[in-house]
Amino acid sequence: MASLLQRVKSKLSIHAHRKARGLLEGQYGSVSHGRSLDFDDLRAYVPGDEVRDIDWKATARHGSPLVRRYVAARRQTLLLVTDTGRNMAAESRDGEPKGDIAVLALGVVGYLAHRHGDAVGLVCGDSGGTRALPGKAGEAHLERLLRAVHDTTSLDSAPSRLETQLDYVVRNFSQRMLLLVVADELLPDAETERLLRRLRAQHEILWLTVRDAELLGAGADSYDVASTTAGQRTRGHAGRRAGLLPGGLAESAAIAGAYARGQADRDSARQSMLRRLGIAEADAGSSLEVIPAVFTLLARRRRGR
């Protein structure tokens, strides 16, 4: 099996040579500007801390794990947060599975962080549960993370619910991190906003939206992944109930207009919420758009928006 990271690197190098030589060096700054290598203090170990940061002597004296604060501040951790539910196995705007685009985006940013010397962790899952891989440095680890996302994203997964993953991050990570959230065109509700506000208070957040498939103008029939179970899909019942969207049915101008308006409203609702919270956002509809989107994302973040 071809390495997922290899794919990411090949995409990245093409773009990097043409667009910006500085990209590979990383364009995001350290969290703790001006702090030195100095030892600050010790604090209690929390999940997500690197084991190698543990001050074993202090731990032995104290009786419970302690980590050195300065190490954590110096070495930033990038936490990749994504959804591996059924939604991400659906088609993107340009027809690829959204999961593939997500893997590519996670890989690009993860690889930049890796080149920067940062640790990369992962929180992914669906409404059924969340899986977390701790932050570590190294290409092998990054490959493992991408593999985890790639392998768990399928049409047979549980339905998507990004709030579950966000909630997991809120509850389990006290360390300040850089978060990259890769999600699809979800419509954020009050719960999402509350979680994001809470996360934003602690972490730096980048948000990459993977564009969903266009529902109009496709000749083929479609079905909503949320409306079927895995069993129904394999038995050929996909979309027998509410999920079926007969292709070529809704071709009238009135529907097209309403659909375009609805899409614009949805986009602006999401974008305005993220802007309100100070979360940089970009979107990608195909794997070709991932690198430009990451560019935009990092540029926006540098500008503070």
Add this chain to the structure above:
Amino acid sequence: MELIFWWILPAAAGAVPAAWFLGRRRHRARAARRRPVAHSDRLTALPEYQAALRKHRNRLRLLAAAGTLLMVAAVVAAARPAERSTVRPEQHKRDIILCLDASGSMNSADAAVVDVFGSLARQFDGERIGLTIFDSSAVQVFPLTDDYDYVQDQLQQAKTAFDGAGSGSFLDGTWNGEGSSLIGDGLASCLQSFPAAPEGEEPGRRARSVILATDNFLSGTPLVTLAEAGALGKDRDVRIFALNPGDYDFGPDAGAEQPGARLRGVAEGSGGAYYALDSPDAVPGIVTGIEATQAAAVRGAPRSVVSDRAEVPLGVALLAGLVLAGASWRPRR
């Protein structure tokens, strides 16, 4: 009401699961080609889309209903619903022999007589008709038959022959005797051409009539005189209806010896009637006269008649087909 090909119904019912199975396989193949999408509420939540979907579904329901109705009606029609009824055809056991004098004196009138015979033959239904022509000897053109098409065909040939346009062979064999226009011999021959009563049927059950067209101008010596022939007719219970194309008055001195009067005597003596050919009463009078001869129509053996009654299923199929065509028609964009 019954179905002739009743086995079509179970066959069609057996085809339903097969069609369902095939349809399911196609449905699965199509389902495999469907693209998975997320957040379909972006489209499905739109009221415009819901209205279009409702319309689409209603159309599909209509199509399904019309298609089912069409198939059911077609299957029922294919099973040939038929009505079996028993009829007892009426048989008017009457035999009629048209007896035509083809002598020279009748030359001018024969075509008209044949016309009258034709219109008489058209009025009968269930009777047997035969035609015999005579001059000095009698020839049976066709024996008693109820094949009216054949009768009309033969009468048409006779008319052509009398008009002079025929081959002339029609009158062959009528000059074999001594003299010409031997009325008594001709009538006797006609009376003889009634068949004997079939085995097991009492004689006289069939009413017998002769329609004799002659002007009663005798030339020569017949073997049987008109009066003797009339007596023979009376003896055999045959009614003689006379048609006279030349009903002339030969003066008071002729008296009862006038040909027309003698003919009338013979006809009425046998229970028949006498008419001049050009009399408007001739045809209806003879018809009523013959039909009065036997009031009791004999009923034939019961026959079972099967008639297809596919109108209703075919009509339903037509309507369903029209609905199907109308509902599946979509304006091309």
